[in-house]
Amino acid sequence: MTSNFEPRGCGDERESGTEDMDRIGEAPGRKLLAPGPNGLQAFHFYFVMRRDRLSFVKRMADGFGKVSCLRIGGRSLMVVASASGANDILVRNSTSFRKGPGVADAELLFGEGLLTSQGAKWAGQRSAIAGAFSKIDADRIVDCVQCQLDIPFDGWGTQTEQSRNVNITEWIASIAFGVMGTLIFGTAIDATTVRHNLAVVEYYAMRRAVAMFPKLTPHWPALSHAIAALNSAAESVLDKHLLGHREVQKDRVDGPALAAVLESSMRYDRSEHLEQIRTFFLAGQDNVVAAVVWCLAALAERPSLQEQVREEIHVVCDGRPPRAFHFRQLKLTRSVLFETLRLNPPVWAITRTAIKETMVDGFSVPAGTDVVIVPYLINRDDLRWSRANEFLPDRFVDKATVKSARGIVRPFGYGPRSCVASDFAMTEISAIIAGLVQKYRFVCKTSQTIPLNPGFALKPQADVTMTVSVVS
Numbered sequence: 001m002t003s004n005f006e007p008r009g010c011g012d013e014r015e016s017g018t019e020d021m022d023r024i025g026e027a028p029g030r031k032l033l034a035p036g037p038n039g040l041q042a043f044h045f046y047f048v049m050r051r052d053r054l055s056f057v058k059r060m061a062d063g064f065g066k067v068s069c070l071r072i073g074g075r076s077l078m079v080v081a082s083a084s085g086a087n088d089i090l091v092r093n094s095t096s097f098r099k100g101p102g103v104a105d106a107e108l109l110f111g112e113g114l115l116t117s118q119g120a121k122w123a124g125q126r127s128a129i130a131g132a133f134s135k136i137d138a139d140r141i142v143d144c145v146q147c148q149l150d151i152p153f154d155g156w157g158t159q160t161e162q163s164r165n166v167n168i169t170e171w172i173a174s175i176a177f178g179v180m181g182t183l184i185f186g187t188a189i190d191a192t193t194v195r196h197n198l199a200v201v202e203y204y205a206m207r208r209a210v211a212m213f214p215k216l217t218p219h220w221p222a223l224s225h226a227i228a229a230l231n232s233a234a235e236s237v238l239d240k241h242l243l244g245h246r247e248v249q250k251d252r253v254d255g256p257a258l259a260a261v262l263e264s265s266m267r268y269d270r271s272e273h274l275e276q277i278r279t280f281f282l283a284g285q286d287n288v289v290a291a292v293v294w295c296l297a298a299l300a301e302r303p304s305l306q307e308q309v310r311e312e313i314h315v316v317c318d319g320r321p322p323r324a325f326h327f328r329q330l331k332l333t334r335s336v337l338f339e340t341l342r343l344n345p346p347v348w349a350i351t352r353t354a355i356k357e358t359m360v361d362g363f364s365v366p367a368g369t370d371v372v373i374v375p376y377l378i379n380r381d382d383l384r385w386s387r388a389n390e391f392l393p394d395r396f397v398d399k400a401t402v403k404s405a406r407g408i409v410r411p412f413g414y415g416p417r418s419c420v421a422s423d424f425a426m427t428e429i430s431a432i433i434a435g436l437v438q439k440y441r442f443v444c445k446t447s448q449t450i451p452l453n454p455g456f457a458l459k460p461q462a463d464v465t466m467t468v469s470v471v472s
């Protein structure tokens with residue numbers, strides 16, 4: 001028997017109604033182009049996109065279906081809101097695409113780091129970095145998170161205070177930077193500086209991604225300053241690393257992952273190493289912060305669910321700090337996390353640019369087309385999920401394993417370029433959430449819906465503040 005909350009499809013299967021299109025599209029000589037707005041309507045959609053990217057993709061999907069295309073000023077932007085289309089682009093035809101708007105527009109930051117590199121260069125980096133992550137034991141991540149939770153947070157006040165308004169976003173960011181500094185870089189990072197400057201780069205990259213003529217975007221001094229500040233933070237990480245015993249750390253399973261990553265390069269290239277470090281500045285914490293903040297916000301809005309989660313953690317962990325082996329028994333906690341990742345996936349959009357003509361869900365995608373795959377919409381598809389827009393963690397409670405829930409929600413993407421650190425990230429966010437809920441009670445200051453900021457990650461528009469009290 002399937003429960004009312006069961007997803008109605010698990011991802012890779014073709015969406016209903018697209019099989020016929022596939023046949024039409026793939027017939028010799030027939031090219032079926034994705035529908036989209038024309039003439040003045042296209043300009044209207046373009047301005048919606050510039051104003052509000054999330055509203056733009058929603059309107060495209062509502063108006064033209066799960067695969068649609070905005071053609072304007074010589075540019076084509078395809079919006080893909082189907083799991084089968086995502087699969088076509090990211091798995092079946094992954095070699096026909098390179099990274100697209102947004103990430104590619106932040107090239108000054110990432111250079112040829114793992115997020116943006118291509119071809120043989122990417123393959124070499126990927127296997128080195130995946131190897132480095134596979135050596136990080138889950139218990140080491142949990143220990144590291146516990147240490148970060150024990151460090152007094154500046155915005156929390158003295159330990160004796162029982163209840164305070166806390167900037168949750170800043171707090172989680174300081175924890176995520178702490179974990180990244182310890183396990184990946186082996187040295188502390190100035191979280192405030194890096195966060196501030198990443199926000200500047202993100203603003204610029206998003207503006208450029210939606211510009212009609214990206215190459216004409218004027219040089220922007222604030223961007224140069226931000227890149228310079230991030231580079232000097234990366235220089236400091238690299239210099240501290242080089243001062244250390246990198247040869248010793250390289251093969252040590254408990255050494256920082258950076259040692260293995262950098263030492264595995266074929267030759268020493270300082271600028272390449274800095275690009276990789278700057279890539280990790282963003283990739284290693286932005287999505288983690290978004291996931292944890294959304295999860296805590298969901299719990300703060302639902303006090304009784306929060307108590308149930310706390311009770312589960314108390315029972316399973318027997319009053320002691322959570323360990324990695326506990327996570328598979330924390331069924332409700334895990335369900336809340338997956339429901340959060342379904343409704344507010346940190347990577348709300350995945351972009352690509354077609355480098356050769358290909359087919360997506362039966363539609364022809366000419367070379368040069370930019371494509372935006374929208375997990376935010378795929379995860380809210382009411383043909384796949386009952387009561388798709390409601391927060392109903394129970395839909396995941398019966399999922400036998402974390403693996404099956406991950407396979408349905410796919411927070412870490414699809415195919416060869418999916419998240420290189422997905423296991424690391426899953427352990428980290430589970431440990432942060434379980435550790436925090438065990439120790440603290442979270443209350444929302446306001447019950448109003450939190451406005452969204454769809455940037456690199458789907459974040460709240462402003463830092464989220466909550467009243468936090470110590471659980472007695």
Ligand code: HEM
Pocket residue numbers: 114115116126184279280283284285287288291346347350351411412413414416417418419420421422424425426429
């Ligand atoms: C909740 C946390 C996270 C989520 C939801 C997430 C999600 C994703 C997704 C969806 C992609 C694929 C993007 C694409 O196809 O264009 C990706 C790629 C990547 N992620 Fe994560 N990520 C998370 C945490 C992390 C962490 C903690 C790290 C590093 C410490 C990391 C490093 C990377 C890197 C380097 C890539 C690029 C991989 C490649 O292109 O080969 N991520 N991530």
